[in-house]
Amino acid sequence: MTTTASTSASGSASGSTSGSTSGSASGSTRESALLESVPTGLLIDGVWRDASAGDTFAVIDPATGRELARVADATPADAVAALDAAAAAADDWAATAPRVRGEILRRAFDLATEHREDLALLMTVEMGKSLAEARGEVTYGAEFLRWFSEEAVRISGRYGTNPEGTGTTIVSHRPVGPCLLITPWNFPLAMATRKIAPALAAGCTVVLKPAELTPLTSLYFAALLIEAGVPAGVVNVVTTTDSSGVASAVMADDRLRKVSFTGSTPVGKILLKQAADNVLRTSMELGGNAPFLVFDDADVDAAVAGAMLAKFRNIGEACTAANRFFVQRGVADEFAEKLTAKVRELAVGRGTDEGVSIGPLINDAAVAKNAELVDDAVSRGAAVATGGAAVDGPGTFFQPTVLTGITPGTRLLREEIFGPVAAISTFETEEEGVRLANDTEFGLVSYAFTRDLARGHRLITSLRSGMLGLNTGVVSNASAPFGGVKSSGLGREGGAEGIHEYLDTTYTLLPAS
Numbered sequence: 001m002t003t004t005a006s007t008s009a010s011g012s013a014s015g016s017t018s019g020s021t022s023g024s025a026s027g028s029t030r031e032s033a034l035l036e037s038v039p040t041g042l043l044i045d046g047v048w049r050d051a052s053a054g055d056t057f058a059v060i061d062p063a064t065g066r067e068l069a070r071v072a073d074a075t076p077a078d079a080v081a082a083l084d085a086a087a088a089a090a091d092d093w094a095a096t097a098p099r100v101r102g103e104i105l106r107r108a109f110d111l112a113t114e115h116r117e118d119l120a121l122l123m124t125v126e127m128g129k130s131l132a133e134a135r136g137e138v139t140y141g142a143e144f145l146r147w148f149s150e151e152a153v154r155i156s157g158r159y160g161t162n163p164e165g166t167g168t169t170i171v172s173h174r175p176v177g178p179c180l181l182i183t184p185w186n187f188p189l190a191m192a193t194r195k196i197a198p199a200l201a202a203g204c205t206v207v208l209k210p211a212e213l214t215p216l217t218s219l220y221f222a223a224l225l226i227e228a229g230v231p232a233g234v235v236n237v238v239t240t241t242d243s244s245g246v247a248s249a250v251m252a253d254d255r256l257r258k259v260s261f262t263g264s265t266p267v268g269k270i271l272l273k274q275a276a277d278n279v280l281r282t283s284m285e286l287g288g289n290a291p292f293l294v295f296d297d298a299d300v301d302a303a304v305a306g307a308m309l310a311k312f313r314n315i316g317e318a319c320t321a322a323n324r325f326f327v328q329r330g331v332a333d334e335f336a337e338k339l340t341a342k343v344r345e346l347a348v349g350r351g352t353d354e355g356v357s358i359g360p361l362i363n364d365a366a367v368a369k370n371a372e373l374v375d376d377a378v379s380r381g382a383a384v385a386t387g388g389a390a391v392d393g394p395g396t397f398f399q400p401t402v403l404t405g406i407t408p409g410t411r412l413l414r415e416e417i418f419g420p421v422a423a424i425s426t427f428e429t430e431e432e433g434v435r436l437a438n439d440t441e442f443g444l445v446s447y448a449f450t451r452d453l454a455r456g457h458r459l460i461t462s463l464r465s466g467m468l469g470l471n472t473g474v475v476s477n478a479s480a481p482f483g484g485v486k487s488s489g490l491g492r493e494g495g496a497e498g499i500h501e502y503l504d505t506t507y508t509l510l511p512a513s
């Protein structure tokens with residue numbers, strides 16, 4: 001069982017805040033020492049606590065199926081205690097000078113960067129991605145801390161005369177108040193920093209509920225935030241297996257003013273309905289079904305390189321992952337052959353092993369879903385160019401796969417694959433390609449490869465998604481507004497837009513004197 005007795009959280013991540021963990025699982029001495037150092041309690045009002053019922057749950061290494069650690073299993077009452085802390089700290093944090101808030105976030109950036117190897121290893125062992133990709137996530141995730149440390153001091157308003165000339169209008173912003181942040185398991189650090197950094201920069205306090213499959217990175221990161229100087233109650237963390245009970249209890253409390261969620265569309269819809277009762281502000285980063293278009297005039301080698309990133313980065317477990325490849329007839333064979341050759345080179349294994357780029361999927365259900373989708377495609381006429389099946393355990397691995405000749409009606413054209421399966425169809429004209437790309441309820445990101453500038457320009461308006469990678473396979477960047485349209489969600493994270501998700505707008509009228 002876990003134990004973090006009610007210890008002060010002032011120590012470093014590698015310091016005093018840990019409870020017992022199950023030790024080395026399958027890994028090295030360094031891995032066990034790191035796991036021992038991760039806090040395993042709930043962070044409430046600056047103190048690490050056990051769950052009130054004393055329960056814990058296991059965190060599993062998907063590459064081995066073995067237990068890495070046990071962490072506190074919060075009850076809804078624990079979550080409300082976390083909201084108590086966030087509500088109590090809200091006024092002081094909102095009144096803290098923007099420069100001070102920014103400096104704390106900047107220290108958090110420095111600490112995350114300094115602890116890059118630990119954060120990366122934790123993500124690799126609890127989520128499965130390769131160490132190289134996990135290191136990349138630390139760079140990407142930490143950048144939100146630096147970006148929003150800079151945005152904290154640039155929250156500006158407007159001052160003007162109304163059109164009638166009868167008054168002065170002043171538009172200003174203030175923090176929305178306590179926020180509930182719910183994150184998924186696929187980017188354990190970046191999804192947390194992408195929400196916490198703008199919230200804190202804006203002057204909001206938060207309750208973070210990380211995914212139960214990958215809580216260790218968030219717990220370790222929370223300790224870094226405390227070390228960076230985040231005051232007690234400003235960031236609270238509740239790990240739980242009762243995500244619905246915890247979220248419902250916090251959202252039913254009218255002290256909460258905002259919920260920011262990244263996860264599946266069905267859960268997002270539940271949360272939107274719950275948010276209606278207290279008219280909460282919401283940010284929803286939901287599912288995707290990204291099209292990846294390759295036109296006859298594309299640089300095919302560049303398109304293949306982009307496809308490897310858009311499809312196989314993060315083992316395909318990303319809402320931005322290319323889900324449907326549409327390749328114009330003239331380059332279809334060349335693209336499929338070159339992509340297949342590259343995919344055959346991908347090494348599958350535990351993400352800590354040298355040279356591995358495809359780690360395990362997150363759990364058995366994910367492997368079963370990938371297998372089902374491949375079988376469905378094949379039963380409807382698709383050909384397997386490489387891969388196509390699960391890998392025998394231990395661990396939940398699936399072969400990197402390329403399917404060609406996908407036919408209309410195939411399930412993976414409608415459903416998010418969330419795995420290393422590239423599914424290729426062909427098209428004849430730009431109009432047909434665009435129609436196929438837009439034929440989905442989702443609209444997060446599209447990718448398109450073309451050397452025709454005019455076509456590229458047309459695609460900016462004809463593709464219905466919140467983001468477009470034009471001749472690139474990766475769009476995410478802390479300085480840019482990430483987000484989708486249609487069933488892919490509401491709101492934007494990152495960029496100048498990101499902080500406004502956590503700010504209310506107020507307007508004052510002064511009559512002309």
Ligand code: ADP
Binds near residue numbers: 247268
């Ligand atoms: P995924 O399919 O990627 O696991 P989910 O939408 O199920 O996506 O999970 C994303 C996050 O939402 C996780 O932190 C999970 O615990 C949480 N979650 C799942 N169901 C609910 C719910 N009913 N209410 C609140 N949070 C939930």
